[in-house]
Amino acid sequence: xxxxxxxxxxxxxxxxxxxxxxxxxxxxxxxxxxxxxxxxxxxxxxxxxxxxxxxxxxxxxxxxxxxxxxxxxxxxxxxxxxxxxxxxxxxxxxxxxxxxxxxxxxxxxxx
Amino acid sequence: xxxxxxxxxxxxxxxxxxxxxxxxxxxxxxxxxxxxxxxxxxxxxxxxxxxxxxxxxxxxxxxxxxxxxxxxxxxxxxxxxxxxxxxxxxxxxxxxxxxxxxxxxxxxxxxxxxxxxxxxxxxxxxxxxxxxxxxxxxxxxxxxxxxxxxxxxxxxxxxxxxxxxxxxxxxxxxxxxxxxxxxxxxxxxxxxxxxxxxxxxxxxxxxxxxxxxxxxxxxxxxxxxxxxxxxxxxxxxxxxxxxxxxxxxxxxxxxxxxxxxxxxxxxxxxxxxxxxxxxxxxxxxxxxxxxxxxxxxxxxxxxxxxxxxxxxxxxxxxxxxxxxxxxxxxxxxxxxxxxxxxxxxxxxxxxxxxxxxxxxxxxxxxxxxxxxxxxxxxxxxxxxxxxxxxxxxxxxxxxxxxxxxxxx
Numbered sequence: 481x482x483x484x485x486x487x488x489x490x491x492x493x494x495x496x497x498x499x500x501x502x503x504x505x506x507x508x509x510x511x512x513x514x515x516x517x518x519x520x521x522x523x524x525x526x527x528x529x530x531x532x533x534x535x536x537x538x539x540x541x542x543x544x545x546x547x548x549x550x551x552x553x554x555x556x557x558x559x560x561x562x563x564x565x566x567x568x569x570x571x572x573x574x575x576x577x578x579x580x581x582x583x584x585x586x587x588x589x590x591x
Numbered sequence: 592x593x594x595x596x597x598x599x600x601x602x603x604x605x606x607x608x609x610x611x612x613x614x615x616x617x618x619x620x621x622x623x624x625x626x627x628x629x630x631x632x633x634x635x636x637x638x639x640x641x642x643x644x645x646x647x648x649x650x651x652x653x654x655x656x657x658x659x660x661x662x663x664x665x666x667x668x669x670x671x672x673x674x675x676x677x678x679x680x681x682x683x684x685x686x687x688x689x690x691x692x693x694x695x696x697x698x699x700x701x702x703x704x705x706x707x708x709x710x711x712x713x714x715x716x717x718x719x720x721x722x723x724x725x726x727x728x729x730x731x732x733x734x735x736x737x738x739x740x741x742x743x744x745x746x747x748x749x750x751x752x753x754x755x756x757x758x759x760x761x762x763x764x765x766x767x768x769x770x771x772x773x774x775x776x777x778x779x780x781x782x783x784x785x786x787x788x789x790x791x792x793x794x795x796x797x798x799x800x801x802x803x804x805x806x807x808x809x810x811x812x813x814x815x816x817x818x819x820x821x822x823x824x825x826x827x828x829x830x831x832x833x834x835x836x837x838x839x840x841x842x843x844x845x846x847x848x849x850x851x852x853x854x855x856x857x858x859x860x861x862x863x864x865x866x867x868x869x870x871x872x873x874x875x876x877x878x879x880x881x882x883x884x885x886x887x888x889x890x891x892x893x894x895x896x897x898x899x900x901x902x903x904x905x906x907x908x909x910x911x912x913x914x915x916x917x918x919x920x921x922x923x924x925x926x927x928x929x930x931x932x933x934x935x936x937x938x939x940x941x942x943x944x945x946x947x948x949x950x951x952x953x954x955x956x957x958x959x960x961x962x963x964x965x966x967x968x969x970x971x972x973x974x975x976x977x978x979x980x981x982x983x984x985x986x987x988x989x990x991x992x993x994x995x996x997x998x999x
Contacts, residue, residue: 481763562765563715564773585762 482517482586483566487554489579501574510558510569519556550580597645604644607653608637613729613811614654615661617703621766626756628665630728636661637731704729705768705815708808712781713764720755721784722791727752730804740792740800778816782825782878785809789829796844802833813868820872824879827865831885834858834865845986850894862889880909884925899929916947924957932965952981956991963998972998 510516525544532539544551553575560566563583570581612633619629636657650656711725719741726732738748758764769777789805799805809826816822838852866886872879883905891897906922919942927935939958948954959974975995979988 483763560763562763562767563713564765564767564769566763567715568773583762588761 481560481562481566481588483558483560483563484584484586485519485556485558485566485570485573486552486582486584487556487573487575487579488550488552488582489575491549493579494577496577500577501572503574506573509572510556515558515560515565515569517557517559519554521554522552525551553579600645600649601641603649603653604640607649608640608657609807611654611657612637612731613704613707615658616728616731617707618658619661619665620707621703623665623669624760624766626728626759628668630731632661632664632668633657634731635664701768702815704811706766708781708812709768709777710759710764710766712784713759714777714780715762715764716755716758717751718784718787720751722788723748723751724755725784725788725808726801726804729808730801732801732804736800737792740794778819778821781812782821785812785825786829786878789832798836798839799833802829802836805829806833820874821876821878823868824872824876824882827868828878828882828885830861830865830868831882831889834861834889849888854892857889862886866890875908877909877913880905880912884909897928899925903929916942917951920948920951920954920957924961927957927961927964932961935961936965950981952978952983952987952991955981959991959994959998963994968998972996 507516507519528542528544530541530543530545532541556573558566558569560569563585566583570576570583573581575581615633615636616629619632620626623629639660640653640657644650644653707729708725711728712721716724723737723741726737727734734748734752735745738745741748768774785805785808788801788808789799792800794800806826806829809822809829813819813823813826834857835849835852837858838854838856839847841847865882866889869879869882869886875883884902887898887902887905903922903925906918906925910918910922920939923935923938923942925935926938936958939954939961942948943954943958955974955978959971959978962974963971972995975991975998979991979995982988982991
């Protein structure tokens with residue numbers, strides 16, 4: 481199954497810094513296993529632009545569309561057998577400690 | 592068939608059904624991946640058995656009979672499925688046709704029922720959905736009964752169950768028992784769901800609605816996971832708590848405190864089973880320690896004969912494994928009985944440091960009790976009155992004011 485991992489900061493990082501995983505190592509491991517299909521860090525939220533169309537009118541505004549302290553700072557697209565494997569991939573990502581990771585499966589239109 | 596043998600067949604049917612049901616559901620889910628289909632087919636097979644067995648007699652192997660009927664029901668349903676779902680349908684028909692009439696393929700190492708328990712209790716599902724799904728899928732409790740016990744409407748409960756099943760499919764929650772270190776991480780969550788299922792959910796009399804189901808599940812889990820002492824420990828704890836059910840209320844339905852209960856009315860068969868389980872444990876986790884504390888109470892011939900020193904020792908160990916203000920409070924009370932009120936008051940002061948128990952009237956009541964036994968009746972009376980003012984329970988308030996009057 482394909483899962484999108486949204487990597488977020490949440491203003492509440494783990495104070496315990498022992499055995500912090502390394503992001504380059506994480507990428508190398510999951511790339512080598514063919515589990516990580518792609519992924520990238522995003523530019524700061526100050527660079528975000530939100531676009532809407534209402535009644536045919538284009539509406540553009542500065543910033544992300546959510547005003548919370550949880551901000552998506554990157555993403556990884558992973559291929560896993562099931563949710564338990566995806567959870568294992570997420571737990572070893574350094575940002576699981578530095579923030580939080582949301583795992584969302586791709587919608588399955590076959591069913 | 593005579594009437595009495597028909598009744599006997601119904602009894603056998605019901606007994607075999609309770610035992611076979613989780614196996615059938617679990618096997619059909621594994622083979623078809625369709626939770627609703629599995630439940631409906633198993634329910635149908637049960638209904639057929641209850642209808643036919645009193646007339647035709649009970650088959651030699653009731654479990655295999657039920658499995659075959661349920662599997663054929665599932666096959667019929669799938670064959671009737673719409674053309675758009677053809678691909679899935681064909682896969683499922685193949686798998687089901689290949690599946691034997693036996694609920695458990697002999698080469699499978701993991702029992703299907705264990706997979707079902709771990710999937711229903713998966714931490715990616717909301718907690719209340721885990722409890723409901725476990726009751727519905729494994730224990731076959733009707734949705735309306737679950738809804739009633741959890742004080743919600745049947746339609747809300749149905750939605751909750753539907754959403755949970757959809758998440759299992761959509762998010763790819765595996766139908767598997769985690770292995771190695773993952774098992775150690777996940778088992779406490781499963782045990783917590785079973786414990787919650789036992790303690791939450793009440794029937795009209797205010798008694799636990801699903802105690803029997805929780806004990807049956809804990810027994811099954813203990814049997815399926817003999818290498819996990821906490822599974823047996825949970826079973827022991829539930830048996831001990833449930834053993835007092837007949838003595839818990841007086842004739843008017845008011846709760847009776849432990850020290851005033853009629854110990855002859857406790858279920859001593861359950862207590863014996865629990866103490867035997869505890870004897871065999873290789874090590875003590877949090878459930879084992881709670882069960883050991885409960886066993887000390889359950890095996891004491893009178894309140895005065897309670898082995899408080901052992902209880903205090905178990906709390907010392909429990910608080911190290913699971914530090915919490917409420918456990919600290921109970922520990923202080925146990926030390927107060929075991930080693931004198933001054934020892935209890937000292938620990939209580941530590942437990943209340945930082946204001947952790949400020950909103951907890953039982954902490955005040957405990958302090959009042961220890962103070963009274965320490966000889967300062969005036970202060971004890973004040974504390975009992977303060978505790979009475981804070982409690983939300985009318986019967987508790989009455990009892991506390993009574994204690995205040997005794998000390999005034």
